[in-house]
Amino acid sequence: MATLGIHSKKHKVAIVGSGNWGTTIAKVVAESVAEHPELFEETVQMWVYEEQYQIPKDSKHHDPGSEVSTKPQKLTELINGLHENVKYLPGIPLPHNIVANPDAGDTVRDATILIFNLPHQFIGRVCDGLKGKIVPYARGISCIKGVEVSDKGCELFSDSIGEKLGIYCGALSGANIATEVALEKWSETTVAYDPPSMDSKHPTPHETPTGSPRGSSLNLTALSGHATGEIISPKGKKTKLLALPSEYPPLTHANVKKLFHRPYFHVRMVSDVAGVSLGGALKNIVAVAAGFVEGLGWGNNAKAAVMRVGILEEVKFGKMFFASSVKTETFTEESCGVADLITTCSGGRNFRCAKMSIEEKKPIGEIEERELNGQKLQGTSTAYEVNEFLAKQGLEGEFPLFTAVWSILEGKHKPEDIPALIEREGSGK
Ligand SMILES: NC(=O)C1=CN([C@@H]2O[C@H](COP(=O)(O)OP(=O)(O)OC[C@H]3O[C@@H](n4cnc5c(N)ncnc54)[C@H](O)[C@@H]3O)[C@@H](O)[C@H]2O)C=CC1
Ligand SMILES: O=C(CO)COP(=O)(O)O
Numbered sequence: 001m002a003t004l005g006i007h008s009k010k011h012k013v014a015i016v017g018s019g020n021w022g023t024t025i026a027k028v029v030a031e032s033v034a035e036h037p038e039l040f041e042e043t044v045q046m047w048v049y050e051e052q053y054q055i056p057k058d059s060k061h062h063d064p065g066s067e068v069s070t071k072p073q074k075l076t077e078l079i080n081g082l083h084e085n086v087k088y089l090p091g092i093p094l095p096h097n098i099v100a101n102p103d104a105g106d107t108v109r110d111a112t113i114l115i116f117n118l119p120h121q122f123i124g125r126v127c128d129g130l131k132g133k134i135v136p137y138a139r140g141i142s143c144i145k146g147v148e149v150s151d152k153g154c155e156l157f158s159d160s161i162g163e164k165l166g167i168y169c170g171a172l173s174g175a176n177i178a179t180e181v182a183l184e185k186w187s188e189t190t191v192a193y194d195p196p197s198m199d200s201k202h203p204t205p206h207e208t209p210t211g212s213p214r215g216s217s218l219n220l221t222a223l224s225g226h227a228t229g230e231i232i233s234p235k236g237k238k239t240k241l242l243a244l245p246s247e248y249p250p251l252t253h254a255n256v257k258k259l260f261h262r263p264y265f266h267v268r269m270v271s272d273v274a275g276v277s278l279g280g281a282l283k284n285i286v287a288v289a290a291g292f293v294e295g296l297g298w299g300n301n302a303k304a305a306v307m308r309v310g311i312l313e314e315v316k317f318g319k320m321f322f323a324s325s326v327k328t329e330t331f332t333e334e335s336c337g338v339a340d341l342i343t344t345c346s347g348g349r350n351f352r353c354a355k356m357s358i359e360e361k362k363p364i365g366e367i368e369e370r371e372l373n374g375q376k377l378q379g380t381s382t383a384y385e386v387n388e389f390l391a392k393q394g395l396e397g398e399f400p401l402f403t404a405v406w407s408i409l410e411g412k413h414k415p416e417d418i419p420a421l422i423e424r425e426g427s428g429k
Contacts, residue, residue, distance in 0.1 A: 291354025
């Protein structure tokens with residue numbers, strides 16, 4: 001059996017995205033790779049969507065005598081010079097082994113582990129630009145909270161990234177308000193990584209084609225000296241994969257955990273990629289509803305009612321559309337499920353902006369623009385995307401809370417209508 005000591009290569013890690021959560025995860029990972037030099041290369045490249053940014057007067061970096069403070073500068077240069085993402089994660093010192101890179105292709109060059117962490121509306125285009133630029137046997141982890149709705153139906157980002165780039169992609173999601181994690185306040189997270197069987201030289205019986213629940217099949221035909229195989233998504237889509245060469249440490253649960261686990265960021269590893277991804281995506285719609293009732297001044301009982309129905313709709317959505325792989329326990333027992341619902345409905349951006357929109361009687365988009373300094377809400381667009389998907393099948397009535405949020409955003413109903421809308425027969429079952 002191979003031990004880590006005999007692996008001649010280390011994993012190079014790249015982060016695709018550098019917003020509030022993207023930069024926080026870059027910090028987490030940069031600390032971990034420095035702690036595990038036997039597994040990972042020390043430098044972590046982080047792709048930054050380049051923009052000009054002027055350091056605000058109240059920043060500790062503001063120096064009226066310096067050009068850096070008086071004129072807008074490239075964000076990448078500010079991050080690399082100050083070791084801080086002054087726009088999206090101000091006030092948090094970043095490890096010096098993070099390199100901000102404006103060139104996405106250059107960021108991922110030679111990386112065997114790609115971490116995708118962008119607002120979900122941008123990921124499709126960014127992945128298109130990465131095609132042909134990644135190592136063919138790279139493996140991915142999506143930290144994105146959202147779903148992709150298209151003519152093909154409703155897909156997980158882990159699947160659509162995997163399919164576009166021809167790689168296996170797992171997911172990380174949890175009760176993780178970025179600023180708290182960045183400040184190293186303790187939290188838990190869930191990482192779903194179901195190692196493709198072709199990555200193992202000695203597959204165990206349950207990893208063989210007929211035994212694997214996700215159906216990853218092993219075909220030891222040599223291609224460029226590596227084993228190949230294919231992975232089958234929860235929706236039955238097949239993606240051809242090149243095995244991770246044996247020169248690299250295997251990406252077992254234990255090794256993937258080492259990439260993210262910190263004393264202040266506790267990782268639980270699972271295999272339910274669909275459950276983890278859906279918990280993170282769908283709770284954002286519920287958080288908008290929680291913000292609406294809070295904005296009305298209705299109190300904690302009302303918010304709890306919305307959360308109760310919300311988690312039932314999350315599970316129902318998973319079971320109805322991703323039946324082959326989703327586990328109820330992922331929603332009820334893991335950080336990515338009930339815990340994320342609670343934290344986001346308590347203090348997340350979706351909750352806060354929805355609350356303000358009701359209090360100030362202004363569209364939520366206007367509040368987002370004013371309050372978030374370029375950060376993006378995911379709950380509003382996810383409410384539209386999920387509604388589009390449900391409406392096509394005439395299933396809106398099966399998900400009254402998700403539908404109510406869409407309907408309120410559309411101006412067809414008022415937040416005061418939520419109790420009646422979710423009271424419909426069968427709701428929450
Ligand atoms: N912020 C948080 O507390 C948490 C966020 N998440 C999830 O992580 C994902 C990423 O969120 P954040 O890092 O917080 O992003 P963010 O909300 O800070 O968004 C800003 C990011 O979007 C980028 N951006 C803006 N326009 C773009 C364009 N046209 N193309 C590409 N990128 C562009 C900006 O450069 C910046 O990196 C989301 O799905 C979110 O739901 C998950 C856990 C916690
Ligand atoms: O996902 C989050 C916490 O886990 C953050 O939620 P918001 O995007 O609503 O801030």
